[in-house]
Amino acid sequence: MPELPEVETIVRGLRRKLIGKKIAAVRVRSARVLGQSPLGFRCALAGAIIREIDRQGKFILISCEGDLLLVAHLRMTGQFLLVPRETVTDKHTHVIFDLEPGPEQLRYRDVRQFGRLEVLTKANRASHSLNNLGPDALDIDAVTFFLNLRQKKRAIKPLLLDQTFLCGLGNIYVDESLYRSRIHPLTQADSLSREQARDLHRHMRRILGQSIRAKGTTVSDYRGPDGIVGGYQAYLRVYARHGEPCGVCGAIIQKTRVGGRGTHTCPGCQPG
Ligand SMILES: [Zn+2]
Structure with a gap:
């Protein structure tokens, strides 16, 4: 399971490539990895512009314009991959984000499908398990x-x-x-x-x-x-x-x- 250093590495890699990009479209191939309905997930994110990418513990936080927060937890086998659009999609790729501008897609791949992606708005953020996390292992004195x-x-x-x-x-x-x-x-x-x-x-x-x-x-x-x-x-x-x-x-x-x-x-x- 990815822990703090792996998630931090992923966040840094995504930050370099994704800030300022627009999520032009979202395709969901398996709803099992979503914490909400595929329709709600797709509609919330389509057209969103990525502003910040951060980490809290092992959660990946992708902030978009309009107070949207895409929260991802990779659990056992989740992966975010940035690949050229023409790359063959394998059966373990469950969510595909088309990005603009640029030739790449962000893909969520997860062999065991224990990972979770969820879009939070300002309204439902307060009840999320993110709020129950203790201090981050790199922050505590x-x-x-x-x-x-x-x-x-x-x-x-x-x-x-x-x-x-x-x-x-x-x-x-x-x-x-x-x-x-x-x-x-x-x-x-x-x-x-x-x-x-x-x-x-x-x-x-x-x-x-x-x-x-x-x-x-x-x-x-x-x-x-x-x-x-x-x-x-x-x-x-x-x-x-x-x-x-x-x-x-x-x-x-x-x-x-x-x-x-x-x-x-x-x-x-x-x-x-
Ligand atoms: Zn020893």
Whole structure:
């Protein structure tokens, strides 16, 4: 699933190409990926001019003239691709946006169709789940992070995955951040010391920044809007490295389940 660095990479790629473009027409080939009726979706966006593209956690926000907000969540396998109009449309392409001016189309492709696109107006924005998101993992400062952790009697890994607590992180970056901070995923959040919280905050931000520079991590379907894969998978130290020796202590990296999610830890660096 694309996490903060992958979504940020997508947003930057789209921003470069889409600002100022008009959505001339919209074709919906599968309504499953829409959070509303295809007719409402198409009518709202046809003729809209794209003004800004942003990110909040893992949501992509495309603001258009007339106070319209196209909100996209890619979930497992969603992709935005910018391709020349004559490119063959495959069966996993579900929404096609014709753009003017220029030779390109914006296409939404999603093999598993868990992603969601939705157009919000000023009126229905207040009730959207966007409003329940916690602070963005790249925005929160170390002190607030520590104070928020102290309020929570929960294991740290599921807490960091909870988008209402902190938004943007998913399984890959949580496992990497906890490993580098030498914190076991089942550690109670309110038992972390100020130093541990500061360490976790620092590693989390550093990892996210490095991954954005590498254009994200591609372990399965993630692609940038230009179709290019990310490069951060080469820097992962625990995620998907179970069975390999830890680069710090040599212990064998384990894969277990925490809160229902596959979890990678080093038993030497992160004692339970
Ligand atoms: Zn280790």
